[in-house]
Amino acid sequence: MSTKIAPNRFPVWDLSCALFLPPLAWLMHLLASVTIAEWVCMTSSGEPASFLGVSRVSWVLIVLTCLAASAAVVGVRAAHQSIKAARRHDHVDSQAVATQLLIARVGFWGGAMFLVVIMAESIPILYFLAGC
Numbered sequence: 001m002s003t004k005i006a007p008n009r010f011p012v013w014d015l016s017c018a019l020f021l022p023p024l025a026w027l028m029h030l031l032a033s034v035t036i037a038e039w040v041c042m043t044s045s046g047e048p049a050s051f052l053g054v055s056r057v058s059w060v061l062i063v064l065t066c067l068a069a070s071a072a073v074v075g076v077r078a079a080h081q082s083i084k085a086a087r088r089h090d091h092v093d094s095q096a097v098a099t100q101l102l103i104a105r106v107g108f109w110g111g112a113m114f115l116v117v118i119m120a121e122s123i124p125i126l127y128f129l130a131g132c
Helices: 012-043 056-088 095-129
Strands: none
16 A cells, blocks of 8 residues: 655745745835935935944944845745755655745745845945945
8 A cells, every 4th residue: 555645835934935025125125225325415414423433324224234134034044944845845746846846946046136135235325325
């Protein structure tokens, strides 16, 4: 008697975080950082207040970047966990497992790309903010 092993369902939450959290983190970071930088440049008057030699607005942007990067890392980690779960069920010949593995891989590489973009777009904003 042969029993067929049914693939476990992957948590929809993990796949959703893997696909949507990094791009949303990037979008929120882009909108917030550009808005803050533009507002500071338009309203700057005199020497800005600073802490440890860095302006307070730059600190806000650094914290914002860290939060956005953390959200992207959570998405990449969720994708990595989904990939590991799919590989555990690799012996099961199922279209559902293959589809979930594809979604997890797209989430992993897309999230990694958005993480790099979040970090890269922060550098010019902080650089040009010093000139305001």
